[in-house]
Amino acid sequence: MTTLEDYLEMNADRIDRMLHRYFGNVHGDLFRASAHLLLAGGKRLRPAVTLLAADAIQRGSSDDLILAALSLELTHNFTLIHDDIMDGDTARRGVPTVHTLWDEPTAILAGDVLYAKAFEFICLAEGADAAKIRAVKMLARTCAEICEGQSMDMEFERREDVSELEYLEMVSKKTGALYGAAAAIGGLLAGANPVQTDALYQFGINSGIAFQIQDDLIDLLANTEESGKDRASDIREGKQTLIAIRAREKGIDLAPYRRPLSAAEIEGLVTILQDAGVIEEVRAVALERAGVAKEALSVIPESVEKQLLGEIADFFVNRGN
Numbered sequence: 001m002t003t004l005e006d007y008l009e010m011n012a013d014r015i016d017r018m019l020h021r022y023f024g025n026v027h028g029d030l031f032r033a034s035a036h037l038l039l040a041g042g043k044r045l046r047p048a049v050t051l052l053a054a055d056a057i058q059r060g061s062s063d064d065l066i067l068a069a070l071s072l073e074l075t076h077n078f079t080l081i082h083d084d085i086m087d088g089d090t091a092r093r094g095v096p097t098v099h100t101l102w103d104e105p106t107a108i109l110a111g112d113v114l115y116a117k118a119f120e121f122i123c124l125a126e127g128a129d130a131a132k133i134r135a136v137k138m139l140a141r142t143c144a145e146i147c148e149g150q151s152m153d154m155e156f157e158r159r160e161d162v163s164e165l166e167y168l169e170m171v172s173k174k175t176g177a178l179y180g181a182a183a184a185i186g187g188l189l190a191g192a193n194p195v196q197t198d199a200l201y202q203f204g205i206n207s208g209i210a211f212q213i214q215d216d217l218i219d220l221l222a223n224t225e226e227s228g229k230d231r232a233s234d235i236r237e238g239k240q241t242l243i244a245i246r247a248r249e250k251g252i253d254l255a256p257y258r259r260p261l262s263a264a265e266i267e268g269l270v271t272i273l274q275d276a277g278v279i280e281e282v283r284a285v286a287l288e289r290a291g292v293a294k295e296a297l298s299v300i301p302e303s304v305e306k307q308l309l310g311e312i313a314d315f316f317v318n319r320g321n
Contacts, residue, residue, distance in 0.1 A: 002304065004311040008048055015044040018070055033102045033110035034117075037077050040093040046072040046182040049312065053186030053200050056297075056305040061190040064126035068135065068189055071122040072182045075139065078114035079146055079178075081107055086154070115143065127189035135185045142181040149174025156240035164245050168209060175215075176208030183309070199299045203309065206293035211316040213286040216241040217279070218319065220270065232257070232266045242285060246278045286317045 002010075023035035047069035051062035062069075083089075084097040085107055091097060099107035122135055152170040156162045183204035188197050219234045220243060234241050235257050247254055257269060273279050293313040300306050 002308070004308055004315060007052075007308055008043060008045070011048045011051065012042070012044040014066070015047050015069065015073060016041070018066060019073070022070075029102060029106060030109055030113065033098050033106050034113040036095070036098050036101065036110070037080055037092060038073070038114075040095045042073075042093060044073060045312070046076050046178060049179060049182040049204060049309070050186035052305045052309050052312070053183040053192075054190035056200075056300050056303055056309060057187045057190040057192045057196060059303065059305070062186075065186060065189050066125075067121045068125035068127075068185055069182075071118040071125075071139065072178065072185070074114045074118040074121065075143065075146075076178060078111040078118065079150075081111035081114070083150065086150070122185070125189060128191075131188050131191075135188050138181050138185060138188070142177045145173040145177040149177070153239075157238055159240065160248070162240040162245060164242065167240060167242055167245055171209050171212040172205055175212040176205040178204075179208030179211070180204035195299055199296045202296040203293045203313070206289045206296065207313040207316055210286045210289035210293065210313065213242055213282060213289065214317050214319055216243055217282060217286070220266075220273075221279075231263075232261055232269070235269070236261060242282050243273065243278060246281055247273060247276070250276045250278065252276060252278070283317075290314060290317045 019035075019038050023031075023038050026032055026035050050069040050072050051065065054061045054065050080092060081098045084092055085099045085104055089097055090100050097107075098110055102110070118139065119136060122139060123132060125132070127135070149170050149172070152166070153174055156166070156170065180201040181204065184192075184197050184201035187200040192200065216234060216239075219241075220232055223231060230236075233239075235244070235254055236259065238244075238254075238258050244254055252272060254269075257265070261269075270279070290313040294310045297306055297309060300309075
């Protein structure tokens, strides 16, 4: 039986080949800027979810839906380009960000190109016309939700009273919605009925929430070499993560940590949060969401692909441990 690690590696290679086919020889600054992050690699998790969901509904259908899977990767990368501009980040996937290599106006347009191409690709995928219309509608709604989630995230940085429910709503839109769309679109184009399509969407939403909570933990607990990001950047920037919310509820003031921190200071903060039970509680929420995601798959027939989807939810919460 194929292991999840083997499947993800095989799928990433497959997606990379397709991306190089469509974006490897583009001309002009705008289209080179659009292709920059796409060709820099990545785990290609969203396309993997799309193709596994399709095969869980109808084995072998993923061969006809590779362009739909690419549309999810293009959507993800359009959001990354715009996020990097808003956050002022200078590196992504080990390469300079688009706006630092070109300029902000070009980067904005490059993201817009990927957004447009995502809809073109999903329309080129195989599938019944009615299913493709529903898939396009779902992707459009998802893009709007991602923008709303990003807006909420930025607004939260100006507040000190963000609740756990607000945080969960934000990450369900900013991160969960695209995983929900990835799973549901794959199933929908493969012939899933409405109950199965909704189940796949709920799987994606909840596993995406778990993914983001684990990302917040990785930001604090993993060293820079492991995470690829500056450690404790969320704390330093005053991000209202679930860690920050639970810490505030326990009377732990994180305001003094909104500055450059030494490794010793970060370790000291981690100890404080661990002793207060914050890390364990946040981890429990991530595990709970992964469990909800897997339970949603109960209406999907048993198959290797369904099992791999469940393992993806576990993978999302075990990264960095």
